[in-house]
Amino acid sequence: MDIRNQLVDMGFPTARIEAAMRNTDGSLEQAVGWLGEHPLDSAIAKTGPPPDTDEEISTEVLIGSDGEPIEPGEVSAEAGSLVCQDCSKRFRNAAAAEMHATRSGHTNFAESVEKIPELSPEQKAAKLEELRLRAAERKALAAKAEALESKNNEILRRKADKESAALIEKQKQIQAKKDAEARRREQREDVLAKQRIKDLIAADRKARQDKLEREKAARQGLPTSSTPAVAVASATTSGPREKKEYTESRLQIRIDGKPAVVQSFPVETTLFEVAHSVLSQSGIEPANAVFMTTFPTKRYSAEDMGMTLKEANLINVAVMLRQS
Template sequence: MSSDLDQLADMGFDREKAQMALKKGGNLPSAIDWLDKNADKSMEDLKADEGEEESALPQAGASANSMVCNDCGKRFRNMTAAQAHAERTGHDDFAESNEEIAPLTEEEKKAQLELAKQRMMERKAKQADEDKAAAKRNDEIKRKHTKESEDAKEDLKKKEQIKEAQQKKKEKADDIAAKKRIKDKIEADKAERKRKADEEKAMRANPAAYDPQGAGSAAAPGGAGAALASAQAAKPKATHSEARLRLQTPGGNVMKNFPAETTLFEVAHALQEESGVQASTFTQNFPKKVFDQGDFGMTLKEAGLVPSAALIVQ
């Protein structure tokens, strides 16, 4: 028949720890309870605890052969077994006894061993249920935190999309307003040029209406020669009606002819339509001039680009 120590070793317990358990419990079931309770402790910790317990035991108890629980009448071989009973049942009234407890029979040992195994399995099952419940709670907390994090990210993404849409809307409105200002300036410049052209045409058709003193002097002796000289002096100088431009783009040079009254905005539009190049500025190296979008309402003649010019498109 194998010993209690061999049975504990066969159950997978460390022999040194099992030996200490038998010493403290006094029997196989109590030893199993003790081993299960102290499963997480090392031998160093258990030996330290044993030293503290021995120093704390009263000297009078050294002569006792057993302990008895006054609450339920159960007897125990030693103080350690009584303490285990107290922790398990909550009983706290114990007394020393000189009565020696008879050794357990093999049948009693087997019965207590089965009972101890059953208790140990119940404790393990209970601990497994508690661990499962704790894992479930942790999973729920984790899912909650994950959902909150995802909701926060989604909310931030929506805010960024709204902000981006508002920015694009503002940029579009600014672009429309800028184009309208350029168009209004072009229309105003055209109207001013037409007014000046109509005025010059009227002056050429009826010079006397704009210079009555000169017309009267033409009737006086010698006035014909003076009128002829005045007419020749008033004759407009020869003007160029066309501008030849060399436009340097990122894709190469583009040569084009435009009427002198063409605006820089119209040049940029034609360049984009034909070459796909979007011009934001025109730069003339000599003399050094930079025409930005605020200048696009100027005609080529007003910009000094007639009869020819070389421009860098950017």
């Protein structure tokens, strides 16, 4: 049933109903609340709003079954109610019918001898309470639905945040692996480059030594052999020799003012472990130890103690151990 018709059935004047609809959001509970907060005395309720109020009064004229106009708020003595011939709805008075005509556009009304019984004050109060209860129930259901929707949205948000955090962490791990692999590749390339330099230096030294021996032999009138020269040429022109894989490293560790320590270690031994193994001879704590090589000159200090002998390219070499 239309909200206005429900309020008309409860006995509220049409003008007050329209005022309630204008001053609220148009819902039944808001309209009932406004009417309850703005009561009128019985005289005003019967006669309608005074002429100097701002209530809107419709000027539409309703036509009865006898063809005569029906004044708003009046029904002929013989008629008990008005019936809309377009939709068959029944109205207690012309004001209610006028409201229906304004909202629906229906204009065909007829009088009926059947009267719509007036609601007693108790029935009106009960009807009003029923409407309030139904409005409160709808409001509670709406609040419950809103709370459930909010909870579901929060669950979805947390799930999305968790998935996003997991994805970010996975990307960090992938990037960390890439960075570690790049560092290892750079270390391998550095080791190979150093080895190539060593090979070239050794080949050059050997070539100069062979040249000196040949010149010495020539001065002494001894026969010379071209094999060393061929070997030198081969060493200088050929590519880098294949590096031998070692599993152990024989280190000669020289300590300032103390005898050198010669000891073999697995190539996976860290510099920290090497320093700790000679602590009794060196008297230098591993955290304060510094390893140095002469050629190529290299210094390994506290931040390098986690490197292995293989990573530091300390395979079968002599190193100096000092206090940092």
